[in-house]
Amino acid sequence: MMTPMRYVVLVLGIIISLHYILSFSHEEYGNATSLSHITEQFTGPKSQPPYKEPVPDKYYKPTEQILEPDRKANATFVMLVRNGDLPGIMSSMKQIEDRFNRKFKYPYVFLNEEPFTQPFKDHITALTDAPVEFGLIPHEHWYQPTWINETRASAAREDMEKNGVIYGGMYRNMCRFNSGFFYQQELLQKYRYYWRVEPDVKFFCDVDYDPFLLMQDEKKVYGFTVSLYEYPTTIPTLWNAVRTFINSNSHLLAADNAMGFISDDGGDTYNRCHFWSNFEIGDLDFWRGEAYTKFFSYLDEQGGFYYERWGDAPVHSIGAALFARKDQIHFFNDIGYKHEPFQHCPQGAAHSKGRCWCDPTQNFDYEWYSCLSRYDKLF
Ligand SMILES: Nc1nc2c(ncn2[C@@H]2O[C@H](COP(=O)(O)OP(=O)(O)OP(=O)(O)O)[C@@H](O)[C@H]2O)c(=O)[nH]1
Ligand SMILES: [Mg+2]
Numbered sequence: 001m002m003t004p005m006r007y008v009v010l011v012l013g014i015i016i017s018l019h020y021i022l023s024f025s026h027e028e029y030g031n032a033t034s035l036s037h038i039t040e041q042f043t044g045p046k047s048q049p050p051y052k053e054p055v056p057d058k059y060y061k062p063t064e065q066i067l068e069p070d071r072k073a074n075a076t077f078v079m080l081v082r083n084g085d086l087p088g089i090m091s092s093m094k095q096i097e098d099r100f101n102r103k104f105k106y107p108y109v110f111l112n113e114e115p116f117t118q119p120f121k122d123h124i125t126a127l128t129d130a131p132v133e134f135g136l137i138p139h140e141h142w143y144q145p146t147w148i149n150e151t152r153a154s155a156a157r158e159d160m161e162k163n164g165v166i167y168g169g170m171y172r173n174m175c176r177f178n179s180g181f182f183y184q185q186e187l188l189q190k191y192r193y194y195w196r197v198e199p200d201v202k203f204f205c206d207v208d209y210d211p212f213l214l215m216q217d218e219k220k221v222y223g224f225t226v227s228l229y230e231y232p233t234t235i236p237t238l239w240n241a242v243r244t245f246i247n248s249n250s251h252l253l254a255a256d257n258a259m260g261f262i263s264d265d266g267g268d269t270y271n272r273c274h275f276w277s278n279f280e281i282g283d284l285d286f287w288r289g290e291a292y293t294k295f296f297s298y299l300d301e302q303g304g305f306y307y308e309r310w311g312d313a314p315v316h317s318i319g320a321a322l323f324a325r326k327d328q329i330h331f332f333n334d335i336g337y338k339h340e341p342f343q344h345c346p347q348g349a350a351h352s353k354g355r356c357w358c359d360p361t362q363n364f365d366y367e368w369y370s371c372l373s374r375y376d377k378l379f
Helices: 004-025 027-033 035-043 083-104 118-125 150-162 172-180 211-217 238-248 284-288 290-302 312-323 348-353 372-376
Strands: 075-080 108-112 132-136 193-196 222-224 227-229 273-275 280-283 329-331 337-339 342-344
Touching: 075 083, 075 172, 083 118, 118 132, 172 290, 172 312, 193 211, 211 280, 227 372, 238 290, 238 312, 273 312, 280 284, 284 290, 284 312, 290 312, 329 372
Parallel strands: 075 108, 075 193, 108 132, 222 329
Antiparallel strands: 193 280, 222 280, 227 273, 337 342
C-alpha cells in the first residue's frame, strides 16, 4: 500500500522529469525557467560592457562593390619574408591593399626558404580578397653552394663585421636569391610582371592607375622610386667582373642603354649608382631572358655573393642599365614610398593628385646621396 508521502515523491519526480524534458526540447521554456532568468527577475538583467555588442548594421555603409578592372596585366606582388616578418609585411600589405589593390585585385606570392606557418597564412589571407599563394624556395636556390670556399667566405664576413660594414656578416643567401633566383620560382612562372614589397615600408599616396599595364603597354622592364650609391666595401671586384663579361658578350648590350646611369666614364669605372631594389616593379621575362641569365651565371661563378657581399640592388641595376634601353627603365614619380631611412615623396601636382600624406620637403630625390640626377641626365 502506498502511503500519502510516496504519492508526493512520485508526483514531484514526474514534474521534475517533465521540466528537464521540456527544457531540452523547447528552448523558450528552458530560457524562461532557467535559474539565471529567474534570478534576473529579482536582480535585473546581467550587464556587460557596451562594446561587447556589435555596432548595429544600420550604421554601416554597404561595402562598395568594386568590380575588377576589365583590362589587367599578368602580374603579381612578390614578398620574400620569414615567418617572423609577419607584423612588418602585414603593415606593408595593408597599405598596398588600401592605396591600390582593393581596386585592382592583383594576386600575391609569398616566398620563404622555410615553410610558412598556418597562423602566418591565416593572417595574410585575411587582408585581401585577391588570390594569395605561399611558396617554399628550393634548397639549391637559397643556400650557399658547396663549391664556395667557406673558409674564404667566412673570413670575408668576419672582416666586414670587424670593419662595421652594414649587414657585413649576413644576407648573402638573400642577395643571391633576389639577384638570380626569385624569378625562377615555380609560383612565378605564370606571371610576366611583379611588384616587390618588403616588410615595414610605407606607401604614401593613392595609386589609382595600374602600374603593371603601364609597364606592359610602354614596354618597360624595370621601375624604381629611390636610387642611391652602394657601399664600396661590399662590391670591390663587382665592376671588374661586369667589364670582363661585357668584353666577351658585347652583343648582349642594348642599344641606347643606361650605361650613363652607372658609369661616368663610358664603362671604365662604376659610379656605384643603383636602384633601391626593396621597391621594384619589373618584367620577369627580362630577368629570364638570355642577356641577364648569362650575366647572373657569370657573376655567380665569381663567388662575389659570398666572398664579398654583392647586393641584388647593384646586380639588378647594372643588368637593367646594360641590357634594357634607357627608356625601358621607369621612375615611378607618383608612388610615394619609404623604406627606412629614405623616402620618395611626390612633389606638387603629383602630391595632391595622389592625396599623399608624406611631407614634400622630406624627399630624397635630389639629396647628395641620391642618383636621380644621373637618371635625369640620360634623357
Ligand atoms: N625568407 C627569408 N627572407 C629574408 C631573409 N632575410 C631577409 N629576407 C627578406 O629579404 C628582404 C630584404 O631583407 P631586409 O631585412 O629588409 O634587408 P634590408 O632592406 O637591406 O634591411 P632593413 O633595413 O632591415 O630593411 C625582405 O623582404 C626580408 O623579409 C631570410 O633569411 N629568409
Ligand atoms: Mg628591408
